Amino acid sequence: MSHPNITLYHANWSFCSQMVRVALLEKGFSFNEHHIKLCDQYPEGENIDKEYLEINPLGTVPAIKIDKNIICGSEEIIYQLDKIDSIDNHSLYPDNVDETEIRKWAADTTITDGVKFASTLGTIMPVFSSPLLQYMIKQLPFSSIVKILLRHPRKDRKMIFIAMYFGNPSKRIPFMGVKNYVDEILKLEKLFSDGRTFFYNTFSHVDINLMCVFNRLIDLGLEETVSYKTPFLYKYWENLKSRKSYEDGILNYYTEKEKDLLSEFNKNNNLSVLKTIIEEIDKRKFIPMKRFGSAKYD
Numbered sequence: 001m002s003h004p005n006i007t008l009y010h011a012n013w014s015f016c017s018q019m020v021r022v023a024l025l026e027k028g029f030s031f032n033e034h035h036i037k038l039c040d041q042y043p044e045g046e047n048i049d050k051e052y053l054e055i056n057p058l059g060t061v062p063a064i065k066i067d068k069n070i071i072c073g074s075e076e077i078i079y080q081l082d083k084i085d086s087i088d089n090h091s092l093y094p095d096n097v098d099e100t101e102i103r104k105w106a107a108d109t110t111i112t113d114g115v116k117f118a119s120t121l122g123t124i125m126p127v128f129s130s131p132l133l134q135y136m137i138k139q140l141p142f143s144s145i146v147k148i149l150l151r152h153p154r155k156d157r158k159m160i161f162i163a164m165y166f167g168n169p170s171k172r173i174p175f176m177g178v179k180n181y182v183d184e185i186l187k188l189e190k191l192f193s194d195g196r197t198f199f200y201n202t203f204s205h206v207d208i209n210l211m212c213v214f215n216r217l218i219d220l221g222l223e224e225t226v227s228y229k230t231p232f233l234y235k236y237w238e239n240l241k242s243r244k245s246y247e248d249g250i251l252n253y254y255t256e257k258e259k260d261l262l263s264e265f266n267k268n269n270n271l272s273v274l275k276t277i278i279e280e281i282d283k284r285k286f287i288p289m290k291r292f293g294s295a296k297y298d
């Protein structure tokens, strides 16, 4: 069965780009690729060039062209991709679940615009990634920072990138996400304690997003936070890792550049956030249940 002509504008290591690549692979769609060198990693900063701003005026990836139609933002892109008839017709929006509910979970597990940072699992990821982001930004030439200052359409991002270039805000930022992260992780552990394979009965948009969330934890040296302390989640994560789309849509996009960057970064990565998260998990587990009510982990 033929499907529309699809061109993906994305970046290898971008969290939201990973989600869309996995969705495209799960749907069995072939696609043209347009790699964008993001301004936080590359001196070229192609996402804030005029050509790309014509595709996405916000200057972020991913964006997708489906025939002549441009869609921006991972959540909306995956939702729209799912509406296209696919070869095996596997739907990322299971029939037996209310679509609004799936969309809510999908929004909460990606970087959703307008959502306060560190308030959802999706927006906690950039907060945890901030030391790595800062590490990349500090290596940019001064001219790239000037370009960001003059051209980045998103004021919030511009300010944080500039602060990272000149100062060390990422020393504190990750700690802002710890409490909410532990809440979310323990909520998921409870959900998966019934032994389910996927978030819903079949592989869905939410599983894609969680795959990318957990993968990012590896990059940041935080994978231990979903391992022996949360055995059901660990099993689920192992299950996600064994999907072909994980290898093809995420792992295969780590080029030498990303691998070198991560290994250099992890040599000096201060793991005090990891320690704080583990301590927070332990604290919750040993607090008597009635203090939190039944919704909390027991």
Ligand SMILES: N[C@@H](CCC(=O)N[C@@H](CS)C(=O)NCC(=O)O)C(=O)O
Pocket (backbone or CB within 6 Å): 014, 015, 016, 017, 038, 039, 040, 047, 059, 060, 061, 062, 072, 073, 074, 075, 110, 111, 112, 113, 157
């Ligand atoms: N809500 C958007 C967020 C997109 C986003 O923040 N993309 C990041 C990469 S994961 C980006 O383009 N960063 C570059 C920049 O902000 O300059 C989505 O879900 O796709």
